[in-house]
Amino acid sequence: MDNMQLQRWVEHISMQYFHTPFLHQATFNSRLRTTGGRYFLTTHNIEISKKYYDTFSREEVEAVIKHELCHYHLHLRKKGYRHRDKDFKDLLQQVGGARYCKPIKEDKPLYKYEIRCTQCGQKGLRxxxxxxxxxxxxxCGGKLTLQTLSFDN
Known part of the structure; x- marks a missing residue:
């Protein structure tokens, strides 16, 4: 899916669930890693994580789009658009949007180094x-050695 198809999809969801057109720009952002999408208050544009789209089902991405559209429509109507606001929670439940997005599993290991004591064998990860x-x-106060961990799959 490219940005043009995403734009049409967001416009379709906006009309179907919110009965109001989406008049701004929706794009993919490949740099988003920890969130499914975001809404910009100043430009009113929406960005969707390309990695989230590639990882999860179409229904999950649609729920994220609904979430961002809730921010969009409530902000333009000058109602409570923040996560903690009652207007936001009510509209999100009404349209079936995701309150939180599923976390994206990273392939990167958490620790790169193992430290080991030469005397007692005590281990630690860094x-x-x-x-x-x-x-x-x-x-025990012994000398330490550093070993780089390899993660060959």
């Missing part, structure tokens, strides 16, 4: 490298 000359084992 996201970032450390200078082994500055630190000792907390359990």
């Amino acid at each position: 996201k970032r490298r450390i200078d082994l000359q500055k630190y000792r084992c907390a359990k």
